[in-house]
């Protein structure tokens with residue numbers, strides 16, 4: 001950057017005989033150079049042959065540099081504000097979490113035994129407590145056909161999580177839950193081949209693969225990791 005800085009007066013000197021240098025263009029070039037170098041205050045002495053430069057041009061450059069720095073500051077502030085809002089929303093107020101720990105990821109979403117397996121199976125001992133992956137309202141808590149004893153939580157973004165095959169449910173329909181609140185106990189009820197939690201996610205009423213969907217929210221079911229901080233979730 002130093003070389004670029006010292007080249008500016010030379011560039012100007014070469015054009016000195018032109019009565020009115022194209023001010024906006026010159027300002028843009030110098031502004032880019034100085035802002036790029038991280039120099040906020042552009043003093044007249046910063047230019048080796050400043051005295052040969054028309055003072056009004058220097059003033060204009062100074063103003064342009066300050067204006068650009070202001071704009072850069074404003075942009076920086078806006079960026080920080082966006083980041084803060086995101087991390088607040090993602091982690092401190094409304095995180096996404098794993099439904100339990102120490103499970104064995106058994107059966108992925110997809111066609112299984114000739115039909116679509118609409119969720120994922122997390123094998124864990126009967127009676128292991130499982131928790132809400134996100135805040136929301138309990139819209140189902142009880143027997144739910146092939147799901148056995150199940151809990152459905154509707155999240156504020158409209159998505160739903162279904163927790164199936166419980167040995168018991170420990171919430172009531174209509175109850176508000178936060179991420180990490182216990183919903184029930186892992187079991188082997190309904191159409192189930194052994195003690196496990198069947199976790200299913202519906203978006204717009206349709207099931208989707210919860211693994212990549214939760215990954216986007218900072219939760220990696222396969223790696224059994226959850227992001228407690230928004231900046232981790234966003235990366």
Ligand SMILES: [Zn+2]
Nearest residue numbers: 119120121198
């Ligand atoms: Zn299942």
